Amino acid sequence: MKEISDTLAPSKRSAAKNIYAAFKILKGAGGEMSGKQVIDTIRETVELTEWEKEIYEKTGYVRWESILHFYTIDCIKAGYLRKNKGIWYLTKEGEKAISLGPVKLLDTATKMYKNWAADKDDKSKKEISTSSEVPELEKNKTQSQKANLDHLEEQAISGIKDYIKSKNAYEFQDMVAALLRAMKYYTPFISPKGKDGGLDIIAYIDPLGATSPRLKVQVKHRPDSSVPVDDIRSLTGLLNKDGDIGLFVTSGHFTSESERTARESHRHIRLLDIDDFISLWQEFYPKLTDEDKNMLPLHPVYFLGSNE
Structure with a gap:
């Protein structure tokens, strides 16, 4: 220096x-x-x-x-x-x-x-x-x-x-499903342990899944790494119906190539990294059930702010 x-x-x-x-x-x-x-x-x-x-x-x-x-x-x-x-x-x-x-x-x-x-x-x-x-x-x-x-x-x-x-992969997956429910989605499918066919959560905006959009969600609990582009391409390949939207959620981040691939995809794919997930959890926290809140409990504290 x-x-x-x-x-x-x-x-x-x-x-x-x-x-x-x-x-x-x-x-x-x-x-x-x-x-x-x-x-x-x-x-x-x-x-x-x-x-x-x-x-x-x-x-x-x-x-x-x-x-x-x-x-x-x-x-x-x-x-x-x-x-x-x-x-x-x-x-x-x-x-x-x-x-x-x-x-x-x-x-x-x-x-x-x-x-x-x-x-x-x-x-x-x-x-x-x-x-x-x-x-x-x-x-x-x-x-x-x-x-x-x-x-x-x-x-x-x-x-x-x-x-x-500190949570395991399935606990983080459950947090993602809880967030979607707070956002008024139905989550009829949450992958159990074992092979999931590439999808971890399927979410609908109506109980029967008859109305678009339908979310096909992949969740990766990788807090210390970035999601590579091949994972994004794999999710894209699963969006085979009209009205399907891909959502990829990670407890880490995405590589720049992954972000670019999602932006340029012919399918609608939304990426949520850890910062996006936390921001949405804070925003929709009041709408979570008490049971779901316990997965990631928050306590709001208000400080005097600044006009700058």
Whole structure:
């Protein structure tokens, strides 16, 4: 990593170092990765000072992680980074910004954020101005709040993924069937153990399956891998009736070739990866039966949000 001047305030030095590392990690991962994985990778590969490893008494968060989350807001406003449901995405602009080096990258993002805030509200401009070594995250309450909410969301999504990962293939299959029922589908066929003929669930929008669309569902519990294109082609071959729609659900992700094949298929095929599944489970959770809720129980907690 490029050298960072010791004359910088500790918080600024930590932010520059770790934001730069996060961008490099995301680039190496193809541009996207869960926030938790980014944090874990930084912890394993970046040299952190004892000061950075200290815990904030007020929040219970590790100092460097709080600083990193705080400054990712600058990067988002600068168009370098996007976040959605615990996943971090490096934009093309963010990838180009890596060439600026740690300090200039951060300075550019911060300047762009300040310009945005100043245009939005003159009060915000005064609030985020800095002239001392007090960390910015102790000055800008709105930005700190947004960073903390992002941190909490990432922790929540990570916990849900770990819970799903701990289940076996048939338990995950049952979760998928439960979600479909919450979406007002009938599930007359859920594959028992053993050979299933390539299909794990068949779902209808009426009890007799006489009305289109009819879903033919394949479920793969592969939390640590991506579904290859051959699996998508196999499902396509099973869509042999008018009104058949293929649905492929995985507890992991899909390869880019799999996604492209599904998009270009002459048959309607919908892919749901773990992030899509969790998002839909959250959306339809109130419509699940109590028994189905117990497969993946959630507890909603409401925090004060931000207007930004």
